Amino acid sequence: MQHWIIDLETSPLPSWLEAMPNAQMFRRDQLANIPAEKQGTLWCRQRSGEDVNSVLASVIAHARGNPLVVLSDEPDESLVMQALSAGAAGCCNTNAAPEVLRQVAMVVSNGGLWVGQSLLQRLVGSTSRILGENAPRPPRDNWSALLSEREAQVARMVAGGASNKEIANRLVITERTVKAHLTAVFEKLSLRDRLQLSLRINGLNL
Amino acid sequence: MQHWIIDLETSPLPSWLEAMPNAQMFRRDQLANIPAEKQGTLWCRQRSGEDVNSVLASVIAHARGNPLVVLSDEPDESLVMQALSAGAAGCCNTNAAPEVLRQVAMVVSNGGLWVGQSLLQRLVGSTSRILGENAPRPPRDNWSALLSEREAQVARMVAGGASNKEIANRLVITERTVKAHLTAVFEKLSLRDRLQLSLRINGLNL
DNA sequence: AAAACAATTGAACCAAAGTACAGTTCGAAC
DNA sequence: GTTCGAACTGTACTTTGGTTCAATTGTTTT
Incomplete structure (x- = not known):
């Protein structure tokens, strides 16, 4: 460096x-x-x-x-x-x-x-006081409520920008399983692909 | 430790x-x-x-x-x-x-x-706004500064979740051209794929 | 015990994304 | 008037993403 x-x-x-x-x-x-x-x-x-x-x-x-x-x-x-x-x-x-x-x-x-x-x-x-009072939390997207824990985990990693291969390596499962989880996530949340998922999880698409 | x-x-x-x-x-x-x-x-x-x-x-x-x-x-x-x-x-x-x-x-x-x-x-x-200081600062991340106008346009659409085909249709260019612009964007911003680009543009690189 | 679900994987397959190499056109700059 | 960047396109290719059909294991629910 x-x-x-x-x-x-x-x-x-x-x-x-x-x-x-x-x-x-x-x-x-x-x-x-x-x-x-x-x-x-x-x-x-x-x-x-x-x-x-x-x-x-x-x-x-x-x-x-x-x-x-x-x-x-x-x-x-x-x-x-x-x-x-x-x-x-x-x-x-x-x-x-x-x-x-x-x-x-x-x-x-x-x-x-x-x-x-x-x-x-x-x-x-100074900010916690301000954020704490008007609490803009209600419109909290409950995407994770519909998913199993493993599915949510994979979804979060996708939303962070990870590739299927990276996720598979980190979770020590095969890439195939990652795909299976993702297919389930797309189905449950009615999404098209990982980019849409990222927008949904990161709260940019409501 | x-x-x-x-x-x-x-x-x-x-x-x-x-x-x-x-x-x-x-x-x-x-x-x-x-x-x-x-x-x-x-x-x-x-x-x-x-x-x-x-x-x-x-x-x-x-x-x-x-x-x-x-x-x-x-x-x-x-x-x-x-x-x-x-x-x-x-x-x-x-x-x-x-x-x-x-x-x-x-x-x-x-x-x-x-x-x-x-x-x-x-x-x-939020704090600088609260403290009443100079707030109207343009986005800190100058990703668009490095790109041509067309490249930035395509990049923004990708960040919004559009597919190459959708972008091509809306801009009335071929899918091939969309790919060309994106390749240039990835190169200029040192990014891997459209998801990374989305995170960068949407300011979610945490 | 049976049913339901979570997590996992394989094989095969199609689609989308991205790269490599090559080329045209146009306008601005030198 | 040549150079240069921008926008654009083609063919061909590799990689990644995603689906379909099918199956195993373990846990929880009924």
Whole structure:
């Protein structure tokens, strides 16, 4: 996995090197030099007092789908929100420990988002109150009520994007059995194929 | 690092074993058997239709400060919120891939909280709206930026559940051309098939 | 005991999806 | 005026998805 770190200067912090020994540094005016054919993780340092959006604007444009993490000298709640809103996959302290940086790298390189524990806790706190009250659950699709447990299990895996072969391997059954379960699921839910099933389970087709 | 998995039965899923070969299984009525002197990570499976709070109540009591992750057969936004509110450090799909499970384990064992990408995205979105900040951000995922207009059009129809034949008829082109566009889309977005594409476009990559 | 259902699999088969290789047309850009 | 990307199509092929008919085993229900 390749790491590209963007800052005002090209000297990395020791903790960065410890977490990512093979990282390459770039100045903000050298974004064009980032190799376009490889894929990796972008790290962009935001220094004290700088506006996140203006720092990120040009960097995002060069990300080409690669995950971007903001290393902030002064992270706070609203700054993290702004970074994520701008398209970053995560935001952590410039001086975070190498283990934390490695963890962040792993999460975002797999397509995840990363935020620190305290912020996440606060997000959960403020939102759970709101979600809890108006409870938009009633229209809960009870697709699983009609299915046997095994059928539902297979259905969920299909909805997550797995192929029949992958499902068979993971459940240690033959591909034939997977097909049998799926045929039953399609019949019971009156669906045509796995894509329709995915839309139904993921609640996009009501 | 020790892993303890709690379910109604003591047979683990293959993917759990792959992620945590040395995990120990416990039934929910065997919580007292969990060794108190060691420390590790608790995983508790919540099966379809079960109420999270009642499942977690007794488990939390035996956690003794160890992080607890909920493996849910049917994770959704409110369920994850309930789990975190109850004291869990994370919540992911029962059938999550081994790599994901390892990632979750690493995050929570270091004291972090873990939630899937899609939920986090939604949390960030809803909270920034609530906080009255800048909300009208275009979709974070820039999949369409990489595609030509026609490719994006076909991609959207696929994501809505249409077959190649239906798309061909509606766009008044041949099925062959639809396939050509899709091949280009898969290539550009590094996707495997139409189901993966649907998940990507519908923002469900958790 | 009989009936019903859940889970499993085989063989054979058809349909849909996706790839490989090759080619045309049109308009914009250099 | 040549180059280039976009949209489009054909033939041929492989792989994956899905159905039909048929059968075995174990558990639960009646």
